[in-house]
Amino acid sequence: MNYQQTLDYLYEHLPMFTRVGASAFRKDLHNTLELCNQLGNPQQQFKSIHIAGTNGKGSTSHMLAAIFQQAGYKTGLYTSPHLKDFRERIRINGEMVPESFVIEFTEQLKPSIESIGPSFFELTVAMAFQYFALEQVDIAIIETGLGGRLDSTNVITPELSVITNISYDHMHMLGNTLTEIAGEKAGIIKAGVPVVISETQTEVQSVFAEKATAMKAAIHFADKEWLVQENELSGNHLQLGLVPHGSGDNATLRRIRTDLTGGYQTRNIMGVLSAVKVMQKAGWELPEAAVNTALQHVKKLTGLRGRWETIAHHPLTIADVGHNEAGITEIVEQLRHMVYRQLHIVTGFVKDKEVDKVLTLFPPAATYYFTKAPLPRAMDEKELAEKAHAKGLKGHDYPTVQQAYMAAKQHAHEDDLILVCGSFFIVAEIL
Structure with missing residues (x-):
């Protein structure tokens, strides 16, 4: 099979949520675990950051990937859906997975596809994990597809979990209240793994706090850690001036300039800065200069498109x-x-x-x-x-x-x- 024939095979044989909706959503992790098991559990062979949320998780994933990449780490990035080319979903240092890998992986897994009957998303997740493991990435930024608790990506144990924003979406699968939806997203919080919540929302704050307590996971509400003092949209850049919360009148203003121009990125950026702080404390070398440069060039570094x-x-x-x-x-x-x-x-x-x-x-x-x-x-x-x-x-x-x-x-x-x-x-x- 060539690349196009491979994609045709995947689209025809595997139920795809973006095309057919809820019938492609699997309510357990069995297929993903089975696929990973047959591949030698690649999900255990690289470090990761796991990101969930209703809105903002794609932008947040790309920003964090840009930062690690700029800081010199070999960085995997898994996101969905794609806009133009399937390979946008799986990248290392901004470069899309080669067509040859997609073809070989699909050929190799054909017997498993026939016997397990995975969804398109389940197979794509396994493909990404295998690619990141074989390429020995230093870290991979993994965006959930839908929800969190039962999302196919939720077979990793990351260094950090990030939850961006909770709002009404996919209620027929995730629940009809914000509390229920938050409960599903909170499913990515792992035992002893810190979690950053980008935006404090009164209705769901306790859902995350209680889950974090139960899992003995340190929790950080990003908008309680940063105070935005300047917020200006100029041309193709958003410019922010922030200080750490409670740092007093003499605090040095942290200036951030980003090429992601939606005003809504302000909350995502606070989440990203808190995530960076947690990772720095854990020993990752993420100099402020690398963070600032990365945020100025997210689109160029990671190929992000379609956000304002x-x-x-x-x-x-x-x-x-x-x-x-x-x-x-x-x-x-x-x-x-x-x-x-x-x-x-x-x-x-x-x-x-x-x-x-x-x-x-x-x-x-x-x-x-x-x-x-x-x-x-x-x-x-x-x-x-x-x-x-x-x-x-x-x-x-x-x-x-x-x-x-x-x-x-x-x-x-x-x-x-x-x-x-x-x-x-x-x-x-x-x-």
């Missing part, structure tokens, strides 16, 4: 993978800081999102281009347009993302703003 990303000028065109209630809330908040004549929004969703709730968050004054990504889970563009019209949003529907995007470009004046959002898959079609 400027993809064109005149008209200014921004793509953001925000797709749930909290994600869209952050996007709308970010729009308040933008100057434009008219706003054009190209959007589409998958069926299992609370689309009615999310649509109420969108600005009614914008012009909308409703569409769908080419996957079975995508909500029909006409159904989406109908729901949106009922919420007072004005616009037309288009059968493909490209047609919707072209229409937005045709209607937009050069002083307007085009925003592409709603799901990873809508953004992927544009990039």
Whole structure:
């Protein structure tokens, strides 16, 4: 098989959550453990940091990977889903896993695929762990796919766990309350392994504190460790000035400049800085200069895309993978800081999102281009347009993302703003 044939085989033979939804989600770790066992348990052969959360876990993973990489460590990075190429999920020092490895691994595991019947995600996790073990990475940053407790990645014992943010998403699998969802994410907290919580949220704070106590794990609430005194978005950079909480009036301002420009990155950065502090105490050499340089060049170092990303000028065109209630809330908040004549929004969703709730968050004054990504889970563009019209949003529907995007470009004046959002898959079609 060549690379494309290998991908076709994986997509055809393995249930894939991003395509078919809940039927691909496995409610135990049996398959992952069985695959890892057959590979000689690669998950035990490298050090790691494990990251969960509803929003922000991808950005946080990329920032931490950039920092370790810049500090001279051979750094693995596992994230999902991918935007353009499957290999984006598995990287070392920003370089995607070679096509040859994907082909050889799949060939090697064909008998296991036939006998175990893993999901696409379970196999991908095993592939990443095998690659990181064989390449002898110094550390791997591992992002959960869904939840935490039953997520396929939750077979590692990391040096540190990080939980970014809890909001409503995948409720049909993770629970209907923030407390239930937090309980699932808290499942990555391991015995004696410190945990950083990026954002203190009143409803779920006790869930994490109690789990950490039960596991004898030191817990750090990042936004209680840092005080943001300056927060400015300028051009393609976000600039922050922070001091450690309780450090008094004479504390030196820690200046951070990052190429991740969403205002929502402020909370993620506090989580990252607390994570760095924990790892430094554990003996990892992460000089402040390396941290600062890495945060300025996250996209270049790790290949991160789709987070408030400027993809064109005149008209200014921004793509953001925000797709749930909290994600869209952050996007709308970010729009308040933008100057434009008219706003054009190209959007589409998958069926299992609370689309009615999310649509109420969108600005009614914008012009909308409703569409769908080419996957079975995508909500029909006409159904989406109908729901949106009922919420007072004005616009037309288009059968493909490209047609919707072209229409937005045709209607937009050069002083307007085009925003592409709603799901990873809508953004992927544009990039």
